Amino acid sequence: MKWLALCAFLLVSPALAQAPAPAPAPAPASATLPDVEPTGFQARVQPEQVLLGEPFVYELVITHPADQRYELELPPDLGDFELLSQARTPPEAGKEPAVTTFRLKLSAFNLGMLTLPELPFLVSSTQEGPRRFVAPARTLEVASTLPQDAEAEGADLKDIQPPTEVAIRSWTLLWWLLGLLGAIVVGLVAWRLFEKYRNRPQVEVKPLLPLDVRTRQALDTLKSEDLPAQGRVKDFYFRLSEIIRGYLGERYGFDALECTSSELMVALRRKQPLKFPEDGLMRFVSESDLVKYARAESSPESCREALAFGYELLDKTWPPLVPPLPEAASVSHASGPRVS
Structure with a gap:
């Protein structure tokens, strides 16, 4: 691959060395035509004082026979001047001699005595054929736009400066610092809460006592x-x-505290508890309702009997009865292990 690249370079390099230089800019079409002089020619600048960078008008007035037509052929390079626009005012029809006016709007970008280059014109004539007219060059003085005492005051024109860095106020760093500060504060608060939670006294949870013990x-x-x-008496x-309703509800699995007296008895009858003192419970419920809701009086003896019924109810219904074992299991248990 290296040999192929070297051979290609050796073949191409002579062709590059013999390549023709770029051709110069083409000359105007009227450069080879014979010259002709117009009947009259005037050139003036408006305004008379040309300022740097300020537009001005270069007016060319050509007086010529009516059978001639003048067309401006602007050169590609105007030197220290820049063309902004151009306009042509043709002569009036039937007027002899004819007058053609050209107005070039220009601006200068250098100071001092500057020269407007020659301006060629293509002249078309019905009698003599095409001809050429070249307006002579003109020297202008371009003044500064600064006042006369600008240099004494310390002001002067400066050349175009290269790009420079300009400091722009930005709040990005401040926002980053505020965000960092907020994160630190949140972290400290979270750590304090964690320490407080970790060092809190542990509450000892005691196991729930059996129902009969609590009752x-x-x-x-x-x-x-x-x-x-x-x-x-009413509070008693x-x-x-x-106490009795809470015990019955937890013992037999229903919400006895929310039941009315009749609903309580119906629920207990559905449970069919064994050895349950139903008559005693009915008397207690009736007496309790009269005292609580009908404001009936009750003697201390009746209160002692009601409290004694609570103990009796607990003794007769606790502990829960163990369900009987299946017949096969009971027989096997009764026979005991066999001794060989």
Whole structure:
């Protein structure tokens, strides 16, 4: 591959060395035509004082026979001047001699004495054929747009400067710092909460006591308070009713606290509890409702009997009866292990 690339380079390099130089800009079409002089020619600049970068008008007025037509052929390079626009005013029809006016709007971008180049014109004539006319060059003085005392005051024209970096105010760094500060604050708060949660005293959770133990403790507490002796018979029956209803509901699996008296008895009959003192419960429920809702009076003896019924109900319904074993299992258990 290296040999092929070297051979290709050796073949192409002579052709590149013998390549013709770029051709110069083509000359105007009227360059080879004979010259002709118009009847009259005037050139003037408006305004008379040309300022740097300010547009001005270069007016050319050509007086010529009516059978001639003048067309401007602008050169590609006007030197220190830039063409902004151009206009041609043709002569009036039937007027002799004819007058053609050209107006070039230019601007200068250098100071001092500058020269407008020669301007060629293509002249078409019905009698003599095509001819050529060249307007002579013109020298102009281009002045600065600054006042005369600008240099004394320290002001002067400056050349075009290369691109420079310009500092632009940005809040990006500030927002990043605020975000970092916020993250630190959130982290500190989270750490404090974690430490507080980790160092909090652990609450000892005691296991729930059996139902019969809890119920007996509640009855003992009510007995020790001796509410009937304080004249709080109604409070006594409310407390005792809640203890008994709560026990029955948890013991037989229904919401006894929300049942009416009749609903309570119906629910217990559906459960068909064995050795259940149904008559005693009916008397307690009736007496309790009269005291709680009908404001009936109850003696201390009746209160003691009601409390004694609570203990009796607990003794007769607890512990729960163990369901009987299947017949095969009971027979096997009764026979015991066989001794060989």
